[in-house]
Amino acid sequence: xxxxxxxxxxxxxxxxxxxxxxxxxxxxxxxxxxxxxxxxxxxxxxxxxxxxxxxxxxxxxxxxxxxxxxxxxxxxxxxxxxxxxxxxxxxxxxxxxxxxxxxxxxxxxxxxxxxxxx
Numbered sequence: 001x002x003x004x005x006x007x008x009x010x011x012x013x014x015x016x017x018x019x020x021x022x023x024x025x026x027x028x029x030x031x032x033x034x035x036x037x038x039x040x041x042x043x044x045x046x047x048x049x050x051x052x053x054x055x056x057x058x059x060x061x062x063x064x065x066x067x068x069x070x071x072x073x074x075x076x077x078x079x080x081x082x083x084x085x086x087x088x089x090x091x092x093x094x095x096x097x098x099x100x101x102x103x104x105x106x107x108x109x110x111x112x113x114x115x116x117x118x
Contacts, residue, residue, distance in 0.1 A: 029061060030064035030068060031071075033056065035071070057088055066089060
């Protein structure tokens with residue numbers, strides 16, 4: 001519950017471990033879902049809705065989706081995936097780079113890296 005309050009109250013981008021954990025989980029989930037949907041497409045099973053895939057992409061799983069698309073050769077002929085996923089990835093990366101994240105200066109401080117003050 002405390003993590004949820006931190007994420008909502010102060011912003012997930014201000015907490016590097018929480019941000020990186022969420023990004024890893026979302027991208028891994030996107031990769032797995034693209035592979036699962038490809039398998040279901042081949043076997044004629046119940047498919048994962050495109051809206052679900054796009055929701056995961058918008059939440060932060062664009063890199064995992066892009067890797068899943070190329071790795072599994074899935075959804076590469078759909079123009080909204082072919083151009084939409086890279087565009088969303090560019091937007092997300094630009095947002096992260098230009099949003100003045102509170103933790104970026106702390107990551108690169110020598111005292112944080114080596115554990116001793118300057």
